[in-house]
Amino acid sequence: MLPPTAIGLLLLELLRRSGPIGRLLDRAGIEVLFTWKAVAIATAVMSFPLLVRPARAAFETIDPRLLGIARSLGKSRAEAFWKVALPLSWRGILAGTLLAFSRALGEFGATILVAGNIPGRTQTLALAIFHRTQIGQDAEAFRLVGVVAAIAFAAVWLTELLQRRRGRRETAAA
């Protein structure tokens, strides 16, 4: 995986007004760089890989014959996916989402490059901690560390809970 700052720089190149995507956005009147939208894009790009792995693992545990049965009952491939594959793997998808969310909370390098560090606009918790220490407000920084730690801990705990307690009915059937 590339360093976050490298990804940030690539995103910056893509999204700048003269960049390939930035040009289209500019024409549509959408401003992205140095707004909350840039924060969202940067954190999404950085944390997406963490969503993919648990989600894929969940899909792979589904007996493919279940999808075959769904189709022999008259459902199309897409319907079989929505009605069988998705409901049977939602735990994995949710676990991945929470994992990705935790990663997004800590994202720093890519965010600061494409969104800057504008208090009240694009300053994330991670950026705010950095900012406070820079201006000597260590007590304030520690308070934020407490907040971010609580959120991250809750997310990881929820993930563990979901992965361990794989609904009574589903495991018993396997």
Place this chain on the structure above:
Amino acid sequence: MIGLDVRLPLAGFPLAVSARFESGAVAVMGPSGAGKTSLLESIAGLRRAAGKIAIGGETVLDSERSVDLPPERRRVGYVPQDSLLFPHLTAAENVRFALSREEAGRRLFDEAVAMLEIEALLPRYPATLSGGERQRVALARALAAKPRLLLLDEPLAAVDVELKGRILPYLLRVRDEMRVPFLYVTHNAGEALLLAREALLLRSGRVESAGPAGEVLSSRRLAAIDPMARFDNVVEGVVEAAEAGGPARLRLPGGEVLRVPSSGVAGEKAIYSLAPEDVLLAAHPLDRVSARNVLAGNVEAVDLGGDDALVRVLAAGVAWRAHVTREAVRDLDLVAGRPVWLAIKTQAFRPIR
């Protein structure tokens, strides 16, 4: 009409099955690993086979003409060995899976639920159902989709256990009341003979024999290729009111009355299974024996195999199979046409339902 010409490469050997069935009641037998399940999956469209498959006049597969209907357009109901109910749905939701919410769907649902007697199971999740119950729900789910053809794969485990949970009695109802054509995989020749008019015997992916069930499932041939095959006697009759203090009575279609363990309500149909080991043969009329069922009949055929023999006897309109030793065959001089007497204990009959 079911026309099969299926070719599919499998791990050990290629599956190559060519057969044609007219009756719509077909038993599929053969040893484990002969390709029975693969054949069903090919027909359902869950495996990409080459060749030709026609169901009731419609071609669902014809690789020469590039016809290969996806499973959702074949209208083939498949009940696999392990039932494969959707684990995240209740029994009711499973049965309703194929249905629209309209009036017609509601009626199909009610019909399937009543036919398989799964009313009480509807709110439960598959993990809480027994193997037999799961099979019934899976069959109801397949029926509710209004299939043109049913494919049933009876679990091998059911050969020895769960006699009460067998799908057989329900299948008889489906055959007689709904008239959906079916292919039924079983390891029990007795059941196959009761249920099917035609049979397909597979061995290593090839057709060992196909045609009228009675001929295809002759015990010698089947026993030679499937050591797991059972030749239970399966009798169907109508329950009669028992006499005070006496055992239950079952009237066979031929009129003869058997003494059986009680099961079911007087006036209703019942099915009993009887192991061939539990049938005694006598060369002379029996007098005052404890076995409550003594029937006079004639030997139809004797299949010798190793130290054992399976003797087929026609008595009371039923072809009974008795498993005896070779020595007994010699001592009683059992040959085709010889009159014999069958003695069967009441307790030897086991109700399938």
